[in-house]
Amino acid sequence: MIDFDSFFDERKTVLGQWPTGQDVDADEALEYQESISEEKRFSTRLSKADKESETLLQPRAGVALVESHIELLKFLHEEGGADLLPTTIDSYTRHNKYDEAALGIRESEKEGRSMLNGFPAVNHGVEACRRVCESIDAPLQVRHGTPDARLLAEITLAGGFTSYEGGGISYNIPYAKNNPLDRTIRDWQYVDRLVGWYAENGIIINREPFGPLTGTLIPPCISHAVAIIESLLAAEQGVLDITVGYGQGGNLAQDVAAIKTLRELTEEYLQMFGYGDVAVSTVLHQWMGGFPPDEAKAYGVIAWGAAAAALSKTTKVIVKSPHEAQGVPTKEANAMGLRTTRQLIDMLREQSMPVTHQLEEEVDLIKRETRSIMNAVIKLGEGSFADGAARAFEAGVIDVPFAPSRFNRGKILPVRDGDGAIRMLDFGNLPLDQETMQIHKDKIARRAAGEGREPGFQMVIDDIYAISKGRLVGKPR
Numbered sequence: 520m521i522d523f524d525s526f527f528d529e530r531k532t533v534l535g536q537w538p539t540g541q542d543v544d545a546d547e548a549l550e551y552q553e554s555i556s557e558e559k560r561f562s563t564r565l566s567k568a569d570k571e572s573e574t575l576l577q578p579r580a581g582v583a584l585v586e587s588h589i590e591l592l593k594f595l596h597e598e599g600g601a602d603l604l605p606t607t608i609d610s611y612t613r614h615n616k617y618d619e620a621a622l623g624i625r626e627s628e629k630e631g632r633s634m635l636n637g638f639p640a641v642n643h644g645v646e647a648c649r650r651v652c653e654s655i656d657a658p659l660q661v662r663h664g665t666p667d668a669r670l671l672a673e674i675t676l677a678g679g680f681t682s683y684e685g686g687g688i689s690y691n692i693p694y695a696k697n698n699p700l701d702r703t704i705r706d707w708q709y710v711d712r713l714v715g716w717y718a719e720n721g722i723i724i725n726r727e728p729f730g731p732l733t734g735t736l737i738p739p740c741i742s743h744a745v746a747i748i749e750s751l752l753a754a755e756q757g758v759l760d761i762t763v764g765y766g767q768g769g770n771l772a773q774d775v776a777a778i779k780t781l782r783e784l785t786e787e788y789l790q791m792f793g794y795g796d797v798a799v800s801t802v803l804h805q806w807m808g809g810f811p812p813d814e815a816k817a818y819g820v821i822a823w824g825a826a827a828a829a830l831s832k833t834t835k836v837i838v839k840s841p842h843e844a845q846g847v848p849t850k851e852a853n854a855m856g857l858r859t860t861r862q863l864i865d866m867l868r869e870q871s872m873p874v875t876h877q878l879e880e881e882v883d884l885i886k887r888e889t890r891s892i893m894n895a896v897i898k899l900g901e902g903s904f905a906d907g908a909a910r911a912f913e914a915g916v917i918d919v920p921f922a923p924s925r926f927n928r929g930k931i932l933p934v935r936d937g938d939g940a941i942r943m944l945d946f947g948n949l950p951l952d953q954e955t956m957q958i959h960k961d962k963i964a965r966r967a968a969g970e971g972r973e974p975g976f977q978m979v980i981d982d983i984y985a986i987s988k989g990r991l992v993g994k995p996r
């Protein structure tokens with residue numbers, strides 16, 4: 520755990536990074552957080568949902584100006600029926616480019632529409648964040664993609680948000696090319712220490728590692744390993760409430776098995792290292808890869824994600840919109856994605872996934888693979904999860920497909936099997952046992968035989984584009 524003195528020293532530097540940092544007063548921020556009602560606290564809402572086996576709906580949303588952002592969130596709450604609300608942060612803020620965000624705010628005022636792809640919370644500052652949180656009668660979370668998110672955390676938590684997405688691995692490897700992993704892990708330890716400090720003072724802030732990573736054919740064991748490491752790193756700094764995430768793959772048995780094992784394995788490792796008091800919930804992200812441009816078809820993809828969410832009994836689901844192929848959705852399109860999801864969640868509420876041989880096989884496989892990776896990370900770390908993670912990426916013991924980061928090996932090649940489950944054609948340096956690798960090989964070989972072609976890179980490419988073209992498995996027609 521980061522010690523108090525060095526945390527407070529660092530805090531001075533962080534709050535000095537932009538003038539609005541000066542409005543953060545730690546004790547006053549605590550008092551403000553204490554005044555937030557339980558119904559609007561993220562962690563309380565999540566644990567209630569878990570107890571009642573309810574799946575909560577959450578969109579992504581953010582625009583440049585405060586009043587329009589409030590209007591947008593109100594619309595998604597009232598017309599879309601969102602249970603949990605986001606504030607998606609713009610790209611300039613994600614890269615700590617506050618001068619450019621300021622320009623974006625001015626341009627947006629001039630043009631009368633949002634010229635940023637999210638809400639620039641650092642520029643707007645503590646008071647504006649409080650105005651947003653106070654205007655919405657639901658829990659609010661900061662969603663972003665920021666490698667160094669320390670100042671953003673200080674401002675938004677003082678500003679009344681009760682949940683914060685991201686992590687030192689999951690907001691680096693998929694988002695940046697040149698950011699050293701040890702640096703971002705350290706910066707996120709600061710964020711977790713801040714959340715831990717709130718917790719020590721009785722304020723529970725939910726933390727959510729970003730599950731889907733690059734969103735492109737990620738084998739569950741890879742995203743599970745990252746989620747577990749980030750949970751351990753957070754727990755070490757005193758975080759008490761964590762939501763682990765997973766991006767829908769498209770094969771129902773694999774997706775249901777993934778959500779089930781994600782919770783079990785995260786709890787298992789937290790327990791193993793003495794953090795059994797941390798509350799764990801789960802989030803399923805509706806398909807994060809390419810979408811069909813046809814809105815009617817996009818609703819089909821959204822509905823299938825909603826079905827996976829409902830049947831896996833995940834705590835919450837992050838919802839896509841029919842505008843996904845075009846970019847940031849209008850508020851109407853965003854609400855329609857929510858209502859499509861609502862219909863499925865409510866319709867499937869009474870049903871659960873039948874326990875079949877296929878489901879059990881997926882559960883066993885994901886557990887075996889994730890434990891192999893985790894054992895190797897723990898060994899490499901020699902007592903430090905942060906060192907273990909950095910060394911694991913260096914050695915390719917964890918390897919994220921299609922990531923831009925040069926601190927990621929990029930050697931593994933994922934591909935779908937004949938049922939559309941995500942497997943590996945090339946394991947890179949993943950520390951998997953022979954038997955496990957043979958299962959992947961056999962399943963991929965069966966698909967290849969069925970398609971009358973050799974497994975290879977073309978198959979991977981076909982799979983990346985398959986859903987946007989109306990299939991799950993990229994079989995040539």
Ligand code: 5AD
Pocket residue numbers: 579580581582607636637638839843846847848
């Ligand atoms: N509002 C709504 N959705 C957003 N996304 C990114 N920024 C915003 C925003 N400001 C969505 C993209 C994609 C996902 C990764 O985030 O449309 O679905």
